[in-house]
Amino acid sequence: MAAGKEFMVYNSMTRQKETFRPIEPGKVSMYVCGITAYDLSHLGHARAAVNFDVLFRYLKHLGYEVTYVRNFTDVDDKIIMRANKNGEDPFSLSSRFCKEYLNDMGDLQCLLPTHQPYVSEHIEHIKDLITQIINKEYAYLVGGDVFFAVDKFPNYGQLSGQKLEHNRAGERVAVDSRKRNPADFALWKSAKPGEPSWESPWGPGRPGWHIECSAMSAHYLTFKFDIHGGGIDLIFPHHENEVAQSCAACQESSVSYWMHNGHVTNNNEKMSKSLNNFFTIREITEKYHPLALRHFLISAHYRSPLNYTISQLESSSDAIYYVYQTLQDCEDALAPLLEEGLKEGADQNGKIVKITLTAQECISKLKNEFESKMCDDLNTAQILTGAFQDALKFINSSLNGLKKKQQKQKQLSMVQSLIDVKKAVTDDVLDVLGLKSSHTYSEVLQQLKAKALERAGMVENDVLKKIEERKRARENKDFAMSDQIRADLTRKGIALMDVGKETIWRPCVREEPIKEEEKQLPTEEEQKVLPVEQKEEQKQLSSEEEHNALPVEKELAVSTWPNTQVQNGFKNLSFNNKDKIKGKVNSTRIDFLVIKMKTNEKGLKTLSFNDKDKIKGKVNSTRIDFLV
Ligand SMILES: [Zn+2]
Incomplete structure (x- = not known):
């Protein structure tokens, strides 16, 4: 363990920071829920991937041998619906988006996990696990469906703090008369026409969503492993259900630490598909260097909400430029001196060169600060300030000093100091945070300049x-x-x-321009008016059994739209979260206005215009000026 400090992690199960102690000394087993591959991945996915990549890298930095598993969900309602709509095979659709995800991950410098299993390749393991759960009488069969009986598992709700009483039928959750308890969830779904299916002891069908993670984590890491991670959204019902399934199949099953990253917000509202206020990773990396995005993502503590703004991305981009410019300047200044025959750590006669006292202090402060912040539940937010900035300042001021004429020995000492400080910056900090590029410094600077030119038009x-x-x-x-x-x-x-x-x-x-542009994003392309079928797709999804526990209000947020009223010379137009809105009121994007508006108790948002407002756009597929 570096510097004798203990690595503390916040465990969502016990709701406190705990000292990290792996089950097997020197080894860490970690499972993180991956994506459901039916579309380009968004900023929320990027945040989860980058945060757990930082954890993966830090554990390796601490000397652990880490087995990191991150799955791909390639069998799912959303995939099937999107594929049917496209007239595409669901597996070709999902494999396309898995590849896109991996491209994004490469851009963001996320290391490849040890294993990246696909659900469709683990159907046998999933069926075995369901059989074990049925044999232990935690699940029951209705027609060709298999449901998990939550009442059989007294600890249900332990992770999320959700109480079963809150899920009484007819009150807050949709009623499915086939279920013994409305909170029961599907382990196996019987085959429906036009859907991929597999043979099973319960008839042809496919796995429910939650079972895949229990099956794949057990397959790669056994039922007892160290860390299970994912976005905070997954705590309920997904992770709660995983705990129930795994414990039902194997009583000794345990995850030592549950770790969850916070939401990404936009204008302080949660960024999500249903609110249509999300940004894909691709949209952002088209305008900003992926290192700038990564810098932005780790600029907040991983458990805090992270508010997305263009100003923040601009600052991150600037910070990365400064780091790389400093490293480039250092490399440029040292190259001729090293060519002259100076060997690292020794002069031409092989005599050891000592670094300056200031450099020693700079390095030890940098390393200490880095370890103490990272050990404190990965507090990356406080790493790129303080001692890290001091180290960059040290490099810049030493480079100026190097230009002055001075004694040979003093110059050698300064050169060695620069080499050592630079190494601490790149290898001890940037590398562990994933901010050290595989490109040369000058290539990164060129890439950053190219993006800046694009933004400037x-x-x-x-x-x-x-x-x-x-x-x-x-x-x-x-x-x-x-x-x-x-x-x-x-x-x-x-x-x-x-x-x-x-x-x-x-x-x-x-x-x-930033203020104006924050209103402009997401891009026009992103905001394409979605066809009505897609609205239907979303409606169906919200009634999926996985979402049973959603409050009724959300299920009811199906609009009475179009809904226009005239009041005191103003025309009021109401939308709900599922309406796809594109256009402008005067020079402001409508979707931006809608996101900022207050929502009434039925989930409707109202936008008011008067006759002088210039309105142009569409709601779903109807022209908005035509409506008002
Ligand atoms: Zn999962």
């Missing part, structure tokens, strides 16, 4: 022309003009810097 030549214009203005002593050119570029996220007689540029945090 420019190509590099435009910037160079502006630099020339500014140079001429300065020569003509037209300083108002030269300031204006510089200020205009800064607003667009392009900073000009005069270095000697030369002017260079680098990306910077954009100013004014």
Whole structure:
């Protein structure tokens, strides 16, 4: 264990931080719920993947041999519905989106888990597990369906704190008369026409959602393993049901630590598919470097909600640029000296070179701070400030010092100090956080610049022309003009810097356009008006048995739309969360307005216009100006 500190993790089961002690010394077994592959993955998926990747990397950094399993759900209602709609085979659809997910994961520098099982490849294990549960009388058969009987499992609700009394039939959950308790959930679903199915002792069918994770974690990690992770949304019912299934099949079954990451929010409202206020990873990485996105994702503690704003991404992008520029400058300054024959750690005569006292302090502070924050339930939010910034400052100021003439021995000591501090920054911090790119520093800087140009709507030549214009203005002593050119570029996220007689540029945090653009995202493409069938698809999903425990209010949020009223010269248009909205009121995106609006007790949101408002857009497939 590094620096003799204990690794503390928050355990959702006991609701407290606990010292991490693996079942088998030196080894860690970890299972994290993966995606249901029917669409491009969004920011919530990115957050879970990046957080558990940081955990995976940190455990390895602590010296553990880690077996990390993350599944792909490739058999599921959502996949089947989407595939039917596309007229596509469900497995071809899911394999396409699994590949897209892996591309996103590669961009975000998430290491590959040890195993990435697909549900469809583990049907036999799933059937075996269901058989064990039936044999132990925790499940019952109705027609070709197999249900888990929650009443048989007294600890049901232990993880989520949900009480069974809250799920009484007809009150808060949908009624399915075939179930003994409305909270019972399907382990096996009988085959329906047009759906993939497998033979089983209970007739042809396919697994329910929850059973796959119990079966695959047991298969790869046995019934006793160290860490089970996932997004906070999964605590209930998914993880609660997993606990029930696994314990029913094997009494000794246990997960030592349940870890859950928080939501991603947008305008402080939960980002979700149903609210249609989510962003895909791809949309963001088209505009921002994936390292900037990763930096943003770890800039909050993993259990806190993380509010997505463009300003935050801009800051993260800027922070990454600064880190890589510092490392590049350091490499540039050291390269000729190392070429001169300086060997790391020793001078030409083989004499050991000592690093400066300041460098020693800088390194020990950096390492101590890193370990103590990471040991405290992965407090990544506080790592990229403090000692980390001090180390970057040390590199930059030493680079300036290096340019001055000085004694050979002193210079050697400074060079060695730079080598060691840089190594601590890259290998001890950036690598463990997954922020160390496999590309060279200069490649990353170029990529960051290319993204900045795209955001500014420019190509590099435009910037160079502006630099020339500014140079001429300065020569003509037209300083108002030269300031204006510089200020205009800064607003667009392009900073000009005069270095000697030369002017260079680098990306910077954009100013004014951000506010406007936050309203603009998600992109037009993302906000495509979805066909009515898809609305139906969502309606059906909310009544799926997995979502039984949803409060009735949510189930009722099926609209009375179109619903327009005229009141005091204003026209009021109501939407619910499932309406697909695209368009503008004056210059503001309607979906942005709707997301910000207050919701009434029926889940309806109301938007008001007057005759002077310029309205253009669609709700579902109906023109909105036509409606009002
Ligand atoms: Zn799962």
